[in-house]
Amino acid sequence: MLFRRIYQFLIVYMVAIAFLWMIKMGLSLSDYVIPGIFLVAETAGQVAEEYVFDVINTLSIAVLGQALSIVLAFTVGISGRKSSWIGSFIKVTAYNIQAYPIVALAPIIFILLGDGFIPRLLIASMICYFPLLLSILGIMATPVEDIEHFYIVTGRMRWQLEVKIRAFENLSKLTTVISGSATLAMAGTIVGEFIAANAGIGYSIRIALYQSDIAKILVALFMIGIIISIYQGILETMGEQIKNKWSISKEGVVL
Amino acid sequence: MKKFFILFLLFLLVLVCATPSYARGIKFNYRLKWLFNTSVAGDIYADAKGFFRDVGLDVTVKEGSPEKNAINELELGYAAFGVASADQVIRALDKGAKIFVIAQLFQVNPMQWIYRTDQPEIKTLQDLKGRNIGITFGGNDETIMNTLFAKAGITKKDVTITGVRFDFTPFFMRKVDVWPVYRNSQGVILKDKLAREGEGVYFFNPADFGVNFVANSVVTSEAMMKNNPDLVEKFLNALLKGWEDAMDPAKEAETLEAIKKLDKGTNDAIRKNQLSVTRSLIKPSVSIKIGTIDIAAWKQTEEMMLKEKQIKKSVNIETRLIQIK
Incomplete structure (x- = not known):
């Protein structure tokens, strides 16, 4: 999975660069x-090392921002899954917050919080949170009737069990959405x-x-692409492993 | 695969054909460096008063922005003339662009620094020591300030450097003492804001200390210079006539009216002050003709960029400056 991600990125990057050339x-x-x-190539030799550290710096914020947005999206998604008044209120509030463009909000955030770690984290999580929320709301609001029916009629259904059933039955969807949101978190941080x-x-x-240095930008894009591919590959591999483990547990082989 | 390749070639062909060419007629674009405001008073005036039309040119004056680069547009054929800063011109020449500078609009660079009058006035460069100075990393002001430091033998230990952005909060909150501004736009607004709080300001102008980093100039492509010298002359004469009139105090009301139509976000008093400051930067004395290319300043700008390693080699800038009579 990891290597596939990397070579797929290399193909896309090379095609784009070839097209530009x-x-x-x-x-x-002109150049x-x-x-x-x-x-x-010359620019890459000059700035590659510096840019790798810059991308790792950005990625570290993006990973934390993504983790924060996953927690937030699950919290809102679970609270808003019911078709009650409060559920619908949470959904509407979440949608409205997303309606404000981040480029308009970002300067205000930076004025209020300075230009350190917290505002970057906040912006990263704000950008990748909404797609996560939409998927999680969709998953959590859709009953898995075949399974849930049993627990409802036997009176053993609790909200924690309901969430577990719905998450488990949609595990591959959740894995895809979470690994996809890594790109958004990275884009948000950038x-x-x-x-x-x-x-x-x-x-x-x-x-x-500022310096109209497109060569530096092409090198930066390469670094971003390669590192985000590795990160996404790792997330997908982890998702696969979790899925396999859960499948084995379900069959009763390992408990 | 073969079909895909043919389609791809067709796409490239369409792309090349779709690229507008100034050579087909006298309708063309003129790309400015920044948004429509008092800084481009002459460009606005020439267009509004029909000076281009009078000489048979159909010019669309397009406002600029940080993402729009006039030199790129010249090469791609989207514009026939444009406004670029000296560092853009020198960087482009360093990378093989074939362009010429045909007029220098600002005789004094509007990039200056603002500071409060409750601080000691900067009378010599040594007075910069101990201050917290704002710099846009990667911007012109960084090159200018580094040159000033080198000239005065000031090291980074003698001052505190703070990276600045668009919002002025650190300056308002006195976290940064000396803040980079465009003297004729942001400078006027900040001065006005601080005056309302009872605070006065000074401006630190690098040119007063012998550092002349050239600002905005009118550029065109080598092909245009070679193939359409008459058109270049016509355009430039109409443009400079616009600038002469816009900078004429007797035509101030007309100029402000023309600017107001395009820059609605600025109030009348500020716009008037901005025009007055712009006049002092474009035409600092009556003897200077608008558009005069200051070759010595261009050479100094190139030297500064070489020292700061922003270009790899000398571009012999003087060979790319054409003063059209």
Whole structure:
């Protein structure tokens, strides 16, 4: 899974770069507009090490932001799963908060909280939280009637059991959504850094843009892509392992 | 696979054909460096008063933004003329772009630093020592301040450097003493805000200490210079006529009216002050003709960028400056 993710990313990146270079050649553009292969290689030699640390810095915030948004999405998703008034109120509130564009909120967050760790974490979790919430709400609000019926008629149904049943029956969906949200968390952190932070790869991209240095941006995109592919690959592998373990437990072989 | 390849080639062909070309007629775009405001008064005035139309040109003046780069647009054929800062021009030349500077709009760089009058005035560069100075990392102001430090023998231990962004909160809260601003836009607004709080301000202008980093200039492509010199001359004359009129105090009301139509977010008093400051930067004395290219300042800008390792080699900037009479 991990290696597949990496080589899939490499294929996409190479195709995109090749396309850019074809345009560069076709329109005889200078290295200022689209940098050539040698300039990109030279720039990579100069900034690759620095950018790896920047991406790891950003990724660490993104991972924490994602964890926070998973906790938040499960809390809201579980509380809002009922078709009661309070359930519908929670859903509407969650949807409304998402309606505000993060680029408008980010400067306010940075003014209030400075440009340190907390605002970056907050922005990352805000961006990846909503898609997670939608999926979790969908999963938690849909009864697994075949199984739940038994516990309801025998009077043993509790809300914890209901959540467990619904999570287990939709485990592959949840794994996909959580690993997919890693990209969003990373994008969220980068947006936050781009707008106002003083660290991370988003901040480095901003500096490169100030200097119209597209070669640096291409190197940064490569670093982001490769590291996020590794992270997603790890998440998917972990998801597979959890699923296998649960399947074995269900069959009664290991308990 | 073969079908895909043919489709891909067709797509490229369409892309190339779809690229607009200035060479097809006299309708073209002029890409500014920044949004419509008092900083581009002359560009707005020339357009509003029909100076381009009078010489048979159909020019669309397009506002700029941080993401829009006039030099890229010249190369891609989206614009025939544009406004770029000197560092953009020098970086582009370093990377093989074929462009020429045909007029220098700002004779004094509006990039300056603001500080409060309750602090000692900066009379010599040594007075920077011990202050908390704001710098946009990667921006022009970083290069300028580093040059000033080198000139005065100031090391990073002698000052506190703080990275700045768009919001001025750290300056308002006095966390940063000396804050970089565009003198004729943000400078005017900040001065006004602080005056309402009973605070006065000074501006620290690097040019007063011998550091002349060139700001915005009008650029065009080598192909345009070679193939359409008459068009270049016509365009530039109309544009500079617009700037001369816009900077004429006698035409202030008309100029402010033209700007107001495009910049509705700024109040009248601020706009008037901004125009007055812009005038002092574009035409610092009556003897200076608007558009004059300060070759010595361009050379100094190139030297600064070389020292700061922002370019790899000299671009011989003087060979890319064309003063059209």
